[in-house]
Amino acid sequence: MKAGYYVGDRKYQVRDIQELIPGDNDVKIKVAWCGLCATDVHKFNGKNGASPVIPPIILGHECSGIVVQVGKAVTRFKPGDRVAADPSFHCGHCEFCQQGLVNFCKNRHGVAKGFAEYICPPEKNVYPIPDSLDLRTAAFAEPLSCIVHGLDLINIKSGSTVAIYGLGAIGSLLVQLVRYSGAAKIIVIEREPEKLLLAKHLGANIAVDDVEILNIYKDINIDYVIECIGNTKTMEQSCEIAGKNAKILWFGLGDPEQAVKINQYNAFTKELSIFTSYLNPYSTKRAIDILSSGILNTKDIISAELTLENIGDELDNLAFSRQGKVMLKLSGEL
Template identity: 45%
Template sequence: MKAVVLEGKENVRVGEFKDPVLEKGSVKVEIAYCGLCGTDVHKFQGKGGSRPVTYPVPLGHEASGVVCEVGEDVTEYKVGDRVTIDPNWSCGHCYYCKEGITHMCENSRGVSKGLAEYVCAPQENIYKIPDEVTLKEAALTEPLSCCLHGMDLLDVKLGDTVAIIGMGSIGSIVLELCKKASAGDIIVIEANEEKREKAMAMGTTLFVNPLKENVMEKIEQAGIKNVNRVMECVGINDTIETALQIAGKKAIVVLFGLPDPKKDVPIKMRSILQREIEIRTSFLNPNTTERAIHILKNKDLDLSQIVSMEMPMENVPEELKSQEYMRNGKVIVKIKGES
């Protein structure tokens, strides 16, 4: 089959890769669309993914498609079903799975390498999508489900002041979800000036460019007294430090952006302690896939604000290098497309 294959650090090619093997209890999906994720860039740059990377491996994990074959013992799915794939598999029998925190599974592995013509995934990772949801929209299920987990942790109350750091695809989805959650003032902190207009159009109260403006000063000038909730969607030292600096007294800070495993972040512990800041971290998308599908079905998000580009597999290596379109939102890779 054709796939976008990662051969090593900064070494990616589009070409032949061995077909996945259909095992008992698994479903083979002909992939329609797959989103490109910051994690794919991390893997490309040799910074690892959510789990260790073994080469060669196809990239991608945000896939939708149509069932083309079912393995032995599969009862819930049939050929022709339109589906999306949760890329994270958990065993169901370890301590953490039994405690219901499946994303902490000791035997957890990634199942879906969606930048390929075919994926075989265990049936427990397969979700049917309703007719109202296109296959292209369905490729957004995984990032949206990750955002829902992050939003659960952020625990926005009606009228809360929320700061979102980084307005890539995750930050854009979080912004829309915060509006849905009736947050009060929303501050977007983003170094790309071109996103100012879009952020304001999406209902941001205050946009701050940290490369040009002093974030604390801007917040004070805007008359915002206490930032109750902070969502950090970048994962680099500067933005994590900003998140902890702007958090108000008794604030909740959710760290969502995946940091470089080799980097340590110095934190001003005394000031954090005195404000009684609660730092939470958001990892993967435990039990949020069905809710993500409901949101897509009800057209509760303006996806045109999130998707910046659609491209064929052939363009992915260049995009991983330049991140030209990823900087502005979600890139969706068309594999087979809508059939």
């Protein structure tokens, strides 16, 4: 079977590897689609993702597909089932798992490396997809599950004002979910002019760049600021524009070597809370339910469908990633 590897030194390679054989508790899935995540790009650039990166590694973790074989002990799935996989395995018995903090599992590892023709995650990481949900949209389950966890943390009150930095794939999904959470005013901060239009289309009331926001934030008490870029400057600015009693969520993955500067006095006088969100504990089913409900516009977010062979160029130049979500087409079934 073929798989797309990051081999180190900003190089990508498609390799022919041995066919996977499912263990007793595993589900073998023919991958249909896999989203390209910012963390894949991080890894390609030699930075760590959710875990340290030691190449060669198969990229991808946002995948959907069709079951082709199941292990002896698997009870919930059979060949032909349409599924999505939660890529994050947790052991269930370490000190963090015992407290329900499964995203910090000491034995956590990736079990759905989706830049490959097949994956073999354990049954507990596999989720059924209803017939009403196409497999390309289902590949949003993992990024959306991370968003659901982030939103769980800040618990947005109806009627509040929410600012969102960055209208990439994550920001585009967030704007819509925040709209449904009952926010009265949503402000998107983004530099690309076309994305400002998309922001309004997806539900933002105000769409401005990071200079213009400085002219307007003092007249509005911004209750929540969600940073979805991972940029040091916008993380710093998020503390500046946050209003009294505001909650800030740094969702974007920052550069591990770059510190963010905060003016403590400014934070003190506003009684700021800063949240970070790590992975997707107990949120995959809810993400699939949201996607199945059809309330999210995912079509306008996808900027390209690429193949295992040509996604290497994209990792290098990010031509389509700058415009939205890049989907890797494996079997391409819907």
